[in-house]
Amino acid sequence: MAGIYLHIPFCKQACHYCNFHFSTNHSSLPDMVTAIQQEIQLQQQYLGSQPVETIYFGGGTPSLLSTAAIAGILDTLRSHFNVQPGVEITLETNPDDFTEDKPAQWAAAGVNRLSIGIQSFYDADLQWMNRAHNAQQAKQCIAWARAAGIHNITIDLIYGTPTLSDEGWKNNVQKALALGVPHLSCYALTVEPQTALHKMIEQHKKEAVDTDKQGRHFELLMDWLGEAGYEHYEISNFAKPGFRSRHNSSYWQGSHYLGLGPSAHSFNGTSRQWNIANNALYLKAIASNEVPFELETLTATQQLNEYIMTSLRTMEGLSLDKVALEWGAPALLAVEQLAVKYIHNGLMVQHDRNLRLTPQGKLLADGIAADFFQ
Amino acid sequence: MKHIRNFCIIAHIDHGKSTLADRLLEHTKTIGERDMMNQVLDDMDLEREKGITIKSHAIQMSYTYKGEKYIFNLIDTPGHVDFSYEVSRALAACEGALLLVDASQGIQAQTISNLYLAIGNDLEIIPVINKIDMEGAMIPEVKDQIIDLIGCKDEDILLASGKSGIGIEEILAAVVERIPAPKGDVEAPLQALIFDSVFNSFRGIIAYYRIFNGTIRKGDKIKFIATGATYEADEIGVLKLGLDERKEVRAGDVGYIITGIKNAKEVKVGDTITLTSAPGEAINGFEEVKPMVFAGIFPVVTEDFEELRECMDKLQLNDASLTYEIETSQALGFGFRCGFLGLLHMEIIQERLEREFNQTVITTVPNVSFIAYTTRDEKIIVNNPAEMPDVVKVGRIEEPFIRAQIITLPDYIGNIMTLCLGKRGILLNQSYLTTSRVELIFEMPLTEIVFDFYDKLKSSTRGYASFDYTPIGYRDADIVKMDILLNGDKVDALSALIHRSRAQDFGRKLCEKLKELLPRQQFMIAIQAAIGAKVVARETISAMRKDVTAKCYGGDISRKRKLLEKQKEGKKRMRQIGNVEVPQEAFLAVLKLD
Ligand SMILES: Nc1nc2c(ncn2[C@@H]2O[C@H](COP(=O)(O)OP(=O)(O)O)[C@@H](O)[C@H]2O)c(=O)[nH]1
Ligand code: SF4
Ligand SMILES: [Mg+2]
Numbered sequence: 001m002a003g004i005y006l007h008i009p010f011c012k013q014a015c016h017y018c019n020f021h022f023s024t025n026h027s028s029l030p031d032m033v034t035a036i037q038q039e040i041q042l043q044q045q046y047l048g049s050q051p052v053e054t055i056y057f058g059g060g061t062p063s064l065l066s067t068a069a070i071a072g073i074l075d076t077l078r079s080h081f082n083v084q085p086g087v088e089i090t091l092e093t094n095p096d097d098f099t100e101d102k103p104a105q106w107a108a109a110g111v112n113r114l115s116i117g118i119q120s121f122y123d124a125d126l127q128w129m130n131r132a133h134n135a136q137q138a139k140q141c142i143a144w145a146r147a148a149g150i151h152n153i154t155i156d157l158i159y160g161t162p163t164l165s166d167e168g169w170k171n172n173v174q175k176a177l178a179l180g181v182p183h184l185s186c187y188a189l190t191v192e193p194q195t196a197l198h199k200m201i202e203q204h205k206k207e208a209v210d211t212d213k214q215g216r217h218f219e220l221l222m223d224w225l226g227e228a229g230y231e232h233y234e235i236s237n238f239a240k241p242g243f244r245s246r247h248n249s250s251y252w253q254g255s256h257y258l259g260l261g262p263s264a265h266s267f268n269g270t271s272r273q274w275n276i277a278n279n280a281l282y283l284k285a286i287a288s289n290e291v292p293f294e295l296e297t298l299t300a301t302q303q304l305n306e307y308i309m310t311s312l313r314t315m316e317g318l319s320l321d322k323v324a325l326e327w328g329a330p331a332l333l334a335v336e337q338l339a340v341k342y343i344h345n346g347l348m349v350q351h352d353r354n355l356r357l358t359p360q361g362k363l364l365a366d367g368i369a370a371d372f373f374q
Numbered sequence: 375m376k377h378i379r380n381f382c383i384i385a386h387i388d389h390g391k392s393t394l395a396d397r398l399l400e401h402t403k404t405i406g407e408r409d410m411m412n413q414v415l416d417d418m419d420l421e422r423e424k425g426i427t428i429k430s431h432a433i434q435m436s437y438t439y440k441g442e443k444y445i446f447n448l449i450d451t452p453g454h455v456d457f458s459y460e461v462s463r464a465l466a467a468c469e470g471a472l473l474l475v476d477a478s479q480g481i482q483a484q485t486i487s488n489l490y491l492a493i494g495n496d497l498e499i500i501p502v503i504n505k506i507d508m509e510g511a512m513i514p515e516v517k518d519q520i521i522d523l524i525g526c527k528d529e530d531i532l533l534a535s536g537k538s539g540i541g542i543e544e545i546l547a548a549v550v551e552r553i554p555a556p557k558g559d560v561e562a563p564l565q566a567l568i569f570d571s572v573f574n575s576f577r578g579i580i581a582y583y584r585i586f587n588g589t590i591r592k593g594d595k596i597k598f599i600a601t602g603a604t605y606e607a608d609e610i611g612v613l614k615l616g617l618d619e620r621k622e623v624r625a626g627d628v629g630y631i632i633t634g635i636k637n638a639k640e641v642k643v644g645d646t647i648t649l650t651s652a653p654g655e656a657i658n659g660f661e662e663v664k665p666m667v668f669a670g671i672f673p674v675v676t677e678d679f680e681e682l683r684e685c686m687d688k689l690q691l692n693d694a695s696l697t698y699e700i701e702t703s704q705a706l707g708f709g710f711r712c713g714f715l716g717l718l719h720m721e722i723i724q725e726r727l728e729r730e731f732n733q734t735v736i737t738t739v740p741n742v743s744f745i746a747y748t749t750r751d752e753k754i755i756v757n758n759p760a761e762m763p764d765v766v767k768v769g770r771i772e773e774p775f776i777r778a779q780i781i782t783l784p785d786y787i788g789n790i791m792t793l794c795l796g797k798r799g800i801l802l803n804q805s806y807l808t809t810s811r812v813e814l815i816f817e818m819p820l821t822e823i824v825f826d827f828y829d830k831l832k833s834s835t836r837g838y839a840s841f842d843y844t845p846i847g848y849r850d851a852d853i854v855k856m857d858i859l860l861n862g863d864k865v866d867a868l869s870a871l872i873h874r875s876r877a878q879d880f881g882r883k884l885c886e887k888l889k890e891l892l893p894r895q896q897f898m899i900a901i902q903a904a905i906g907a908k909v910v911a912r913e914t915i916s917a918m919r920k921d922v923t924a925k926c927y928g929g930d931i932s933r934k935r936k937l938l939e940k941q942k943e944g945k946k947r948m949r950q951i952g953n954v955e956v957p958q959e960a961f962l963a964v965l966k967l968d
Contacts, residue, residue, distance in 0.1 A: 005928055187924035215920035236924050251927050265928040272932050296932065306935050313926055347896070364896055365922040370938040370945075 002047045003054040003250045004077060006036060007261035008062040009279055012096065016130040016200065017158075019192040021263035021277040022060040028279055032261070033069045035286040037076045039260050042291050044080040046258045046266060052081045054088045054247035057111075063093035063102075071109040088246045090115055096133040098141040103148035113152040113245075114145050115185075120158060120168075121175045128163045128206075129189075130196070142179045152243060154183035159221065160214030161189045162207040169217050173224050182243040186221055187236050188214040215363055222359050233315040235362055252310040271297040301374055304331060309369040317356030331374060338372055375626040376555040377442065380584060381497075382449045382464055384489055385474035386482035386840065390504045394474060394536035394545075395433075395448060401542050402435035402446070405615055431570065432582050432613045432628055439550045446549060447584075447613075447628035449569065451488070456716030457695075458844070459663050462491050463569040463644045466659060467584035467628065470498040470553030472545065473520070477503045477511035480811060481519045483781040483840035489523065498553045499524055500532065502545060507535040519808045556586075558625035563654030564588030564596075566629075566647040571638060573692025579635040582613065583647055584628050587654060590647070591622040596633070599656040600645040605633035638694035665697050665713025666774070666845070667720055667824055668757040670738035670867065671727070672709030674947055674958055678733070679708040685731040686710055689723065696723055701758065705867040705949055705956070706736060711758050714740075717824060736961045738867045742821045745772040745848055759869035762855045765906055773851040774820040777802075780831070781813050782839040789834040790814060797822035798873065818843075819851065819873070826967065856881055856910070858888070859902040863952030867961055881911035883967045891960045894918040899954055 010029055011022040055077060057070070065073075070091070077083055090113040091106055103114070118138045120126055126134060145153055155176055159169050176184055189209055191198050200206040222232060230238040234252060237245065250257060259266045263277035276282050276292040285292035298306070304327045311318040324332040339355050342348035347361035347368060357365060385391040399405045435446045451464045465471065471492045475481055492499060501520045503513060517531055532548060534541030566583040574580055590596070594607045609632040611619040623629035635641060644660040673682045690696050697713035714720040720740060727733045744756040749769045756762050756771075778799070780790055784806075791801070791814075799816040807813050823843070831839055854877050858868040872880055881903030888901050896918055903911040923934055948955040 188920070188922075190924050212919045218920065218922075235922060235926070248927060251931065257928065259928060263929070265932075267928070274929060298932075302935065305939065306931055309935055309938060310926060310931060345896070363920050363922060364918060366934075366938060367896060367918070367921045367941075370942045373939060373942045 001053045001250070001255055002050040003056065003247050003255060003257040004047075004052055004081065005056045005058060005247075005257055005259040005264055006062070006073065007259065007264040007275075008032070008057060008059040008065060009262045010059070010064050011061045012064070012094070012132045013130065014196065015132075016128075016197040016206075017189060017191065017195055019195050020060065023279050026064065028283060029064065031283055032279065033065065033073065035283050036261050037073060038286050038289075039291060040073075040076045040080050042286070042289060043258055043260065043266075046268065047081060047256060049082055050256060052077075052083045052087060054250060055083070055090070056247040057089075057091045059092055061094050061097065061117075062091055063097035067102075067105040067109050070106065070111065074110045088113055090245070090247055092117065093141075094131075094133060095137040095141040098137070098144055100144050100147075103145045103150050107148060107150055112150070113154070114150055115154045115156070115245075116141060116145070118142075118155040118157060118176075120161075120164065121172050122164070122168055124163045125158070125161055125168075128161060129158065139175070139179070142181065146180065151180075151182065153181050154185055154239075154243075154245065155181050157184060157186045158189050159186060159217040160209055160211075162209065164217075166213075166216065166220065169220065170224070173221065177228055182240040183245065184225065184230070184238045185236050186218075186238065188218060218363060219359065222362070231315060232362075235313040235365055252314050254307065254310075266293075270303070271295055300327060303327075305373045308335075308372045312355070312357055312369050312372070313362075313365055315356070317351065317354040320353045320355065334374055335372060342368060375558065375560075375624075377444045378447070378556055378626045379444060379470065379549050379553050380447045380449065380468045380556060380626075380628060381470040381472065381500075381549055381553055382451050382468045382492075383472045383474050384451070384485060384492060385472075385504075386476070386479070386485045389474055389476040389479065389482075389485075390536045391450075391474055394472075394502075394504060394534065395450065397536050397539055397542050398446075398448065398546065399433065399435060401546060402437045404433065404435040431572075434612050434614055434618075434628065437546055437550070439547060444550055445627070446546075449584075449628065456666075456714075456719045458487070458491075458842075459661060460570065460643055461488055462495075462659070463567065465492050465495045465497060466657075467567055467569045468492075468495075468497055469556055470500060470549065472549075473499050473501045473524070474504050475502070475516055475520065477505045477513055477516055478508050480512070480516050481523065481781070481807070483779050483813070483842045485840075486523065486781065486807075486813075487779060487842040487844075493524070499526070500545070500548050500552055501526060501530060502532045502534050502541070504534050504536055506533045506540060507538045515808065515810065519811060522808055556626035558585070558587045560587075560589050560625045562587035562625070563652045564590055564594075564647065564649045565654040565657055566590060567657045568598075568641060568643055568645045568647060570643060571641040571694070573638055577609075577632050579638055579641050579691075580617070580630050580632055581635075581641045581647075582628070582630050585623060585625045586657060587625050588649070589622050589624045590629070590631070590649075592620075595650040596631075596647050597650045597653060598641070598645045599648060599653075600642055600660050601640060603640060604650055605635065608632050608634055636691065638691050641694065643694075663695050663715065665695070665743070666716055666820065667714045667740050667742060669712060669714070669720060669740040670701050670703060670706070670709050670736075670758070671698075671712050671724070672703065672706040672736045672738070672867075674734045674736055676707040682709070682727075682733055682735065685727060685733050686712075689726060689731070693723070695719065703738075703867045705865050705951055706738070706961070709736075713743075713757065717828065736867075736958050738961055739870045740824050741871050742774050742824055744774075744851075744853060744871060747771070756871070759855050759871050760866060762871060765855075771851055771853045772848040773853060775817055775846050775849050776820050776823065776843040777846045778816045778818050778823075778841065778843045779813065780816070780839055780841050781807065781811060782835055783810060784812050786835040786838060787812055787814070790831070790839065793827075793830055793834055794818060797827065798875075817846065819849075820845070821853075821871070821873070854905045857904050858884065859900075859904060860892075860951045860954040860956070861900050862902075863954070865951050865956070877905055878910045880967070881905075885911045885913040887967055888960055889913040889915055892954070892956065895955065896921075897953070 009022045010026050089111050091111045092115045094117045121135050121138050123135045201208050225238045256268050262282040265274045273293045273295040383391045432449045437444045449464050451461045503516050532544050565587045566585045568581050568583050570582040572580050597604045612629045646656045648654045673679050695715050698710040701711040746754045747769045748767050794816045799818040803815040805813050852874040854874050856870050858865045885901045898917045899915040901913045902909045948957050
């Protein structure tokens with residue numbers, strides 16, 4: 001099975017923390033839609049005949065696309081790839097792009113899962129992050145989506161910002177639960193280099209983030225969502241049974257995926273490639289029937305390291321049998337030996353033939369993964 | 375012989391010695407302008423950069439004065455306290471010295487101590503005020519300082535600018551007229567004083583000497599009196615811009631000799647060369663130079679030990695004052711306990727290892743050499759905290775003392791007093807050299823200089839202080855060994871020998887510094903400073919609370935993997951002490967305490 005990711009590189013305004021590729025100038029949006037459809041043709045061999053089970057419109061802000069554009073892209077995909085009948089089609093949306101009738105239109109175009117960039121139900125947080133929407137819109141859009149019959153909804157929430165108290169965090173999560181959202185992606189605010197936020201913190205125009213607070217919010221989150229019956233199936237992702245993101249799960253299972261549009265990444269098991277992160281250059285290259293990408297081939301060790309890093313983040317954990325099978329006995333031995341210490345420290349447990357992080361271990365997942373790298 | 379003049383230049387760092395030397399070489403056409411690379415005498419990269427002369431060199435010029443041709447041998451002297459013995463031997467090879475003083479800076483401490491050495495060696499002093507082209511030149515004041523110091527007449531003082539070429543002729547003429555020609559007997563048994571040596575990777579060791587009596591010829595069987603070793607004079611000659619081979623070099627002259635020696639240790643500055651056939655007497659003043667400061671040097675990556683050993687061997691070939699032996703540390707593995715002439719020498723060695731030999735090393739807490747007497751009155755030399763016997767077995771400990779000479783402006787007397795008294799200094803004398811120059815003499819424990827004395831002196835006088843010292847023997851001291859423990863495990867590389875009165879404060883600062891330098895880890899870290907079993911200071915680093923990336927989707931995966939791989943690489947460079955990972959900066963923490 002395989003997945004397809006489409007990067008729609010436009011946003012209304014730049015959120016201060018964001019380091020994704022996007023432009024706030026929308027004049028090339030129609031050309032971009034054409035170009036992406038052109039790239040679909042150029043890349044039609046990338047996944048071979050693998051069945052495509054998930055399609056994901058990400059960005060940027062795909063909800064800026066017209067319904068016709070979404071439908072057009074999906075049509076083109078269907079005619080060039082082995083798109084399965086039960087395909088999961090996710091559309092990333094921002095609350096400010098919703099009108100009451102939008103969800104029904106998206107559904108009609110084929111979208112069956114909505115990912116909404118809520119981030120917070122507090123105006124103070126939203127302003128601090130420079131989001132384009134307000135708290136009122138955040139609540140309203142979920143109601144509209146559900147009213148249109150879309151129940152497979154996920155929302156993004158951001159915690160650990162200076163404006164968000166422990167109490168505020170609790171209220172944000174409770175609001176999401178009350179609105180009946182079956183899937184949540186919750187991210188600790190990350191100050192990426194070369195973002196507005198990074199600069200503002202450096203210039204002391206914004207308060208620095210407090211990692212102790214982030215740790216606390218994460219622990220609280222695990223408690224609350226655990227009690228509410230959500231599976232913590234990946235570090236930042238929580239789902240009611242049956243509502244996991246199939247598309248994102250494929251990233252952590254090593255499935256193949258094709259990324260289309262500027263800055264999109266693709267993976268075919270042994271190499272990774274990524275399109276140029278520049279709209280104009282992307283358009284120019286596609287116009288001359290070339291996909292502008294860079295490629296990196298992964299060594300066996302790099303593949304193992306990626307497996308360690310991603311699998312330890314998931315609920316199922318790292319499969320010792322898979323390590324033995326794909327990377328051999330020495331790799332297995334190294335992993336098993338190191339695991340003893342972490343199991344002893346209470347950061348990890350072994351469940352059958354799988355190593356899983358405990359909640360404390362999840363807080364330190366990066367350092368632990370690095371330690372297991374070979 | 376009456377047409378030879380042997381002289382050197384005594385000057386403080388940056389007072390213009392190298393520039394002036396270049397002018398002299400130009401004027402005497404020793405170097406064509408085409409070959410002229412500024413500052414010919416400083417030919418080691420590091421010297422040029424640090425603007426100091428580390429090793430002395432010599433160069434010969436010819437100069438025609440009133441129709442007669444003279445041979446000048448200019449012997450350059452090292453410009454730093456750490457090398458005072460080498461300075462004394464270079465001075466002993468001369469009959470005269472130019473005392474070069476920057477017109478805007480006046481006389482500095484080191485200049486004075488070198489000047490005294492020169493006067494002690496009966497050298498004729500020619501005072502020169504340099505840089506008179508500068509706006510800030512204070513010619514009358516500096517003249518007064520010089521007259522006070524050496525009791526010369528106003529008109530004896532020459533005015534010059536190495537930069538603009540003023541006064542060069544006058545200096546050359548004064549060298550002929552005022553500096554006596556060497557005396558000696560070319561027929562007497564050979565006596566040649568070794569005042570320097572350099573290492574050449576093709577030729578081996580090249581020794582520089584001044585002949586007092588006798589003649590040396592190519593092919594002679596020679597003997598180094600102090601080491602007792604005999605060699606054949608494969609090549610001899612005089613020193614021009616390069617080596618200028620001769621059949622013989624005679625009394626009064628300065629020259630070089632190549633004997634096939636590969637190791638600088640065999641050639642000791644101060645030793646006397648003579649002939650085995652007709653041996654002469656040793657020239658007075660030979661001393662073995664003794665290292666004053668000791669520290670461990672370890673490879674950053676333990677596997678690189680063998681490579682480091684080769685580099686140390688090579689380095690010692692051309693720097694005999696470096697001593698070392700293998701040391702093992704629990705924290706750092708295999709390395710070397712090295713002895714240096716002083717702190718600058720230590721820095722130079724460290725930098726040369728890094729630049730010339732491409733080694734990255736960890737240098738541990740430097741210490742001086744203590745003497746411990748056991749309760750049974752056995753004498754133990756302690757060059758390493760690990761060598762200090764158990765407290766119960768120690769009867770008493772002695773530490774080396776120095777006589778420190780500091781010259782400064784009157785404004786900074788208070789700050790210097792505070793600094794030196796705080797470092798257990800004893801004020802011996804305070805005197806005004808001129809109205810604006812004060813000389814302070816202290817007796818101080820050398821160990822107090824080793825830590826952060828230079829930086830403190832600089833900052834508390836805004837750079838307006840110069841410092842010089844001479845060792846004056848050992849005195850009783852209440853020295854304790856202080857250990858650092860991380861989660862209960864002793865870090866041997868951070869142990870220090872320190873005076874009891876300063877231990878608590880030192881321990882506290884060190885713990886604080888380590889707290890800054892150690893990265894948070896997955897568990898809590900206790901940092902303790904202890905004297906024996908008694909903990910005198912403690913800090914804790916709380917466990918890392920959160921270390922996890924929020925997003926890990928398509929594009930994030932390889933980016934994150936690379937980041938974590940890099941992090942893992944970085945950890946390899948850290949040292950494991952018990953369960954704690956210690957970055958290399960931490961081992962240098964002690965040098966950076968305020
Ligand atoms: N104005 C002026 N500057 C000089 C003169 N002689 C040297 N300098 C400068 O002083 C600095 C130190 O000179 P240098 O010869 O390296 O001093 P050394 O450390 O005594 O060898 C350099 O920046 C020179 O350019 C001079 O006569 N006049
Ligand atoms: S809407 Fe999303 S992609 Fe656009 S700037 Fe904000 S966070 Fe970034
Ligand atoms: Mg110089």
